[in-house]
Amino acid sequence: MYNLKIVIIGAGIGGLTTGIALTKAGYQVEIYDRVKELRPAGAGISLWSNGVKVLNKLGLGDRMAAIGGQMDRMQYRSCKDELLNDISLQPLIAEVGQRPYPVARTDLQQMLLEAFPGQVKLGSKCVGFEEFGDSVTAIFEDGYTATGDLLIAADGVRSTLRPYILGTEIEPRYAGYVNWNGLVKASEDLSPKNTWMLYVGEHKRASMMPVGGDRFYFFFDVPLPKGTSTPPEARQQELANFFQGWPQPVQNLIKQINPLETNRLEIHDIGPIDTFVRGRVALLGDAAHSTTPDLGQGGCQAMEDAEVLTRYLLTTNISVEDALKRYERERKERANAIVLKARKRADQIHGKEPEITEQWYQQLRQESPLDVTNAISKTILGGPLR
Ligand code: FAD
Numbered sequence: 001m002y003n004l005k006i007v008i009i010g011a012g013i014g015g016l017t018t019g020i021a022l023t024k025a026g027y028q029v030e031i032y033d034r035v036k037e038l039r040p041a042g043a044g045i046s047l048w049s050n051g052v053k054v055l056n057k058l059g060l061g062d063r064m065a066a067i068g069g070q071m072d073r074m075q076y077r078s079c080k081d082e083l084l085n086d087i088s089l090q091p092l093i094a095e096v097g098q099r100p101y102p103v104a105r106t107d108l109q110q111m112l113l114e115a116f117p118g119q120v121k122l123g124s125k126c127v128g129f130e131e132f133g134d135s136v137t138a139i140f141e142d143g144y145t146a147t148g149d150l151l152i153a154a155d156g157v158r159s160t161l162r163p164y165i166l167g168t169e170i171e172p173r174y175a176g177y178v179n180w181n182g183l184v185k186a187s188e189d190l191s192p193k194n195t196w197m198l199y200v201g202e203h204k205r206a207s208m209m210p211v212g213g214d215r216f217y218f219f220f221d222v223p224l225p226k227g228t229s230t231p232p233e234a235r236q237q238e239l240a241n242f243f244q245g246w247p248q249p250v251q252n253l254i255k256q257i258n259p260l261e262t263n264r265l266e267i268h269d270i271g272p273i274d275t276f277v278r279g280r281v282a283l284l285g286d287a288a289h290s291t292t293p294d295l296g297q298g299g300c301q302a303m304e305d306a307e308v309l310t311r312y313l314l315t316t317n318i319s320v321e322d323a324l325k326r327y328e329r330e331r332k333e334r335a336n337a338i339v340l341k342a343r344k345r346a347d348q349i350h351g352k353e354p355e356i357t358e359q360w361y362q363q364l365r366q367e368s369p370l371d372v373t374n375a376i377s378k379t380i381l382g383g384p385l386r
Contacts, residue, residue, distance in 0.1 A: 001317050004028070007138050007148035009126045009161060011038055013045075014285025014302030015154035016112035016120075020058050021310040029118050030146055032138070034125035038113070040105035042263055043182045044217025046071075046196075046209060047108070048376070049098040050383035051300030054307045056098065057385065063111050068101025069210030069217075072194040074372070076364050079201025081247040084364040085372065092373040096380045102196070102209040102217055104183060126160060129281060136280040150280045150320050152309070154302070157270060159287035165278040172268035174226045175292045175343065177350045180239060181219040182262040186210060189252050199250055200361065203351030206243055206250045218253055223350040226266065235259040267292050269343060272336035276328040280320050282309065289335035294345040295379060301335045304383050311384070334382060341379070 004027045008015045011033040019031045047055075047068070055064050076084040093099045113120065125141040129151055137147040153161035163169045184190070191197035196209040203223050208216040222242050230238045236259040243250050270290045276283045285302030308330050312323040351357040 001313055001320065001323065002026070004150065004313065004320070005148040006030075006150055006152065007136070007146045008032070008152045008154055009138060010154035010156060010285070010287070011113075011120045011122075012040075012154060012156060012285065012302070013108065013112070013299045014287075014305060015152070016109070016116055017054065017058070017303045018152060018154060018284060018306040018309060019116045019118065019120075020060075020112065021054075021306045022313070023117055024058060025310050025314050027313070030148070031116065031118065031120045032124040032126060032140070032146065033120060033122055036123045038109060038120070038122065040109045041265075042105050043261075044102060044104050044209070044211050044219075045108065045299050046100060046102045046296040048100045048296055048300050048380055049093070049096045050380045050385065051303040052098050052101055053383070053385040054303040057307065058115070060111065060115055063115075064101055064103070067107040067111060067212040068103050069212055070194050071100060071102050071196050071210055073192070074196045074198070075191075076198050076200060077247065078361065079199055079204070079246045084200070084361070085367060085369060087369040087372050089373065091370055092377050092380075095373070095377040102211045104211045104213065104215065104217065107212060126155065128164060129161065131279050131281070150282065150324065152282050152284050153287050154284040155287050157268060157286040157290035159283065161281070162283060162287055165281055165283055166273065166275050170270060170273065172270050172290065175267040175269055175346045175350075176352060177221050177223045177267055177346070178228065178264060179219055179221050179267050179293070180235060180262055180264050181217065182257055183211070183215045183217055184208075184253065184256045186214045186216045190216060190249050190256070197249070199246060200349070200364070201246070203349070203354070203357055204242065205349065206246060206253065208253065218257065221267075221350065228266075230264060232260045232262065232264075235262045235264055267346070269339055272332075272339050274332060276332055277324040280324070282324045282327060284309065288331070289339050291335075291339045291342040292346040293342070294349060295338060295342045297338050297342060297379065300383070301338055304334065304385075305331055308384050330384070334384075337382075338379070
């Protein structure tokens with residue numbers, strides 16, 4: 001289809017990648033976000049090869065490589081510092097044809113913003129939309145309206161537009177654990193600089209992965225009941241308590257973090273939901289399929305959405321509604337499977353059933369590194385770009 005005007009709500013990874021893809025396809029795109037200043041939630045993200053391939057297709061491969069970390073290995077160690085598994089990522093890279101890149105979120109967002117040739121209109125909170133015969137109009141809190149041939153709701157896990165598309169509200173589901181994350185200067189007293197290091201035990205995790213700029217993106221996970229909170233200034237002490245007795249690099253990491261720049265969030269997911277589309281309006285990214293970060297696939301799935309949506313708009317010509325239905329059919333199968341797989345993995349890691357987590361620790365000791373990379377490759381190769 002030609003000459004479409006497309007309105008996107010949300011300038012996160014999903015909205016921006018879609019904006020770039022649709023603009024490159026020749027469409028006119030406007031992106032709106034409610035915030036006055038774009039600041040990514042969270043410090044880092046691992047972009048697995050399926051996400052990177054979408055960026056490659058958009059001509060952003062070189063820029064991604066420049067901001068991404070050199071992650072050559074994964075290592076699992078126990079909370080008693082026993083080496084559980086040491087995994088080269090080379091077989092994975094050879095299998096899927098692209099290395100993964102851990103990256104600081106601000107760098108990724110900056111890259112996507114620079115690559116989007118249009119304007120992102122900030123301070124624009126969308127509160128609903130109206131559909132007419134051959135157009136749809138987004139309505140903003142301040143009374144402003146934006147009309148296009150289609151509307152993309154990339155407005156995140158707590159999407160404002162989702163209830164209008166589904167006809168019902170759905171509450172994000174608490175995954176049972178809290179995640180702390182941030183960035184520190186990379187140093188060998190924390191982890192080898194080319195390695196994604198994961199300490200596991202007591203149903204918790206402490207992890208570091210290399211991102212560009214000689215830094216580590218770190219995260220900690222602890223299973224906790226819903227509703228706990230800790231002010232930023234107390235977060236270092238909180239982590240010191242939770243990870244007391246863990247190996248020296250974890251202690252070094254906790255000493256080096258800046259608690260005021262350490263995010264603390266309860267992890268949620270949604271769905272799986274069956275409806276991504278109503279008429280000329282499509283959910284995209286976390287708004288459609290927010291997933292726990294246990295596979296590192298949420299952002300990658302938003303990028304896959306961008307690729308598939310753009311492909312159907314470009315390559316079919318029955319109607320906008322028909323192209324969106326094709327997008328829904330292809331994406332709901334893939335993204336919902338990831339939501340469920342990540343949820344299962346979250347439960348396995350965080351001791352929902354303690355004996356299953358103990359089995360997982362045992363499996364890590366015995367599993368061949370190739371089995372680990374083959375499992376990740378399978379997830380990656382399930383995406384639209386092989
Ligand atoms: P968001 O990033 O949430 O963007 C939504 C945007 O919409 C926001 O800018 C918001 O301001 C705007 N908005 C909301 N409502 C409105 C409104 N009414 N009007 C206008 N604008 C609005 N994924 C990976 O691929 N790899 C990882 O390693 C990884 N790690 C993660 C670690 C953690 C701790 C978490 C929480 C997530 C992780 N993810 C990871 C998932 C990834 O962060 C998300 O899937 C991704 O950021 C979703 O992008 P999005 O654009 O769909 O939504």
